Amino acid sequence: MRDQRGFSxxxxxxxxxxxxxxxTVSFTAFYERTSRLQQASEISVAYxxxxxxxxxxxxxxxxxxxxxxxxxxxxxxxxxxxxxxTVVTVEQTKPGVRNVTLKIRWRNGEREASLALVRVDTGxxxxx
Amino acid sequence: xxxxxxxxxxxxxxxxxxxxxxxxxxxxxxxxxxRRWEKRLPVNFLKNPQVGSVLVRLRRDxxxxxxxxxYRNEHAGYTASPQVLILETVKSDGLRTVVxxxxxEGVVRRREYNVGVSTDWxxxxxxxxxxxxxxxxxxxxxxxxxxxxxxxxxxGRLAIHQIYQPRATVDPASK
Numbered sequence: 001m002r003d004q005r006g007f008s009x010x011x012x013x014x015x016x017x018x019x020x021x022x023x024t025v026s027f028t029a030f031y032e033r034t035s036r037l038q039q040a041s042e043i044s045v046a047y048x049x050x051x052x053x054x055x056x057x058x059x060x061x062x063x064x065x066x067x068x069x070x071x072x073x074x075x076x077x078x079x080x081x082x083x084x085x086t087v088v089t090v091e092q093t094k095p096g097v098r099n100v101t102l103k104i105r106w107r108n109g110e111r112e113a114s115l116a117l118v119r120v121d122t123g124x125x126x127x128x
Numbered sequence: 129x130x131x132x133x134x135x136x137x138x139x140x141x142x143x144x145x146x147x148x149x150x151x152x153x154x155x156x157x158x159x160x161x162x163r164r165w166e167k168r169l170p171v172n173f174l175k176n177p178q179v180g181s182v183l184v185r186l187r188r189d190x191x192x193x194x195x196x197x198x199y200r201n202e203h204a205g206y207t208a209s210p211q212v213l214i215l216e217t218v219k220s221d222g223l224r225t226v227v228x229x230x231x232x233e234g235v236v237r238r239r240e241y242n243v244g245v246s247t248d249w250x251x252x253x254x255x256x257x258x259x260x261x262x263x264x265x266x267x268x269x270x271x272x273x274x275x276x277x278x279x280x281x282x283x284g285r286l287a288i289h290q291i292y293q294p295r296a297t298v299d300p301a302s303k
Contacts, residue, residue: 006135020151027155034162041172052291055274059293077289080168 039111042081046104046113049077053102054117057088062121065090065098081106096121170287171255173279182236182251183277183290186263189217189226189238190275193294197273203227204241210262213275230261256282266291 007015052073057065060072068088078084084106091099100117136144173179193215200214201207206227208214213228222242229237234256238249266276279288 023151023155027158031158031162034166037172038162038165038169040174041166041169044172044174045169048288048290052289055291055293073291074289077286080170080285 042106042111043113045077045081046106047115049073049075050102050104050113050115053088054100054115057100057102057117057119062098062119065100065119071102078104078106083108085109170283170285171281173288176255178251178254179279179288182254183288185238185249186213186228186275186277187290187292189215189228190292191295192217192219193275194218194223198294199273200225204239204246206239208264210264213263215275228263230263236261261288 049071053071056071056073067090069086071086071088075086081104084104087101087103087105089101089103091101093099098119098121100119101114102117103112103114105112173183194217198215198217199208200216203214203225204227206212206214206229211230215226215228217224217226225241227237227239227241229239234252234254236251236254238251240247240249261277261279263275263277266274274291274293276291277288278286281287
């Protein structure tokens with residue numbers, strides 16, 4: 001009688017295979033969701049700092065814009081992303097116009113967020 | 129007695145348990161790694177639309193702020209403090225004085241004054257995990273004025289830190 005002889009190895013393997021597929025799919029979905037939420041949190045932190053730095057760079061005199069490795073604004077918000085690196089690149093595209101690109105890299109350079117600002121030498125206020 | 133009747137040997141059961149154990153171990157190691165990273169990060173304010181709407185509206189007031197120094201110390205019984213911001217801002221039909229009041233936990237009140245008449249905009253239900261809002265005027269590059277807003281999460285970690293610079297004000301240093 002079947003109830004007395006138990007399951008065959010084939011039945012057991014099939015059951016384990018189904019269980020493994022279900023667990024793997026569930027875990028992958030869970031991992032992907034958590035990973036993306038975490039990435040979203042990291043990016044929201046990075047872009048807050050980039051936006052703050054852009055506000056500072058709007059006020060830097062046009063002739064004093066230059067390449068730097070440190071941000072001038074407060075970067076304490078970036079503490080959870082340590083170790084991270086910041087870069088400021090200034091590129092003159094034409095006379096009186098400079099592109100200021102702000103970058104933050106973290107997770108050993110795997111992740112990067114950047115924000116570009118175009119500054120124009122208006123000769124008046126240095127806001128733009 | 130055939131194999132199905134005699135069951136499994138100790139070795140077979142041990143190997144099965146070991147494979148399943150390895151699977152569970154991988155699951156826990158990856159989960160623990162994710163949790164460790166998650167704990168390092170503050171609360172993501174973008175998950176809370178109420179907070180986002182407060183920041184967007186505050187930014188608009190500051191960007192449109194009026195004058196060399198648009199911040200006021202007092203207005204209509206309000207006194208500027210780390211929880212109260214008073215500034216003059218420009219609308220399409222004229223100048224307004226706006227008071228941002230963060231003194232009540234979970235509530236942010238924006239009161240706009242137009243020739244003595246006030247209009248309220250209130251954001252309620254701000255999440256408990258975002259507390260201790262601080263807002264105020266800060267100096268950027270020594271001469272210009274910006275608004276800085278900060279908030280901490282329930283573990284005391286800085287979750288919001290934003291600086292908004294008025295666009296229409298004249299930088300005294302450039303005169």
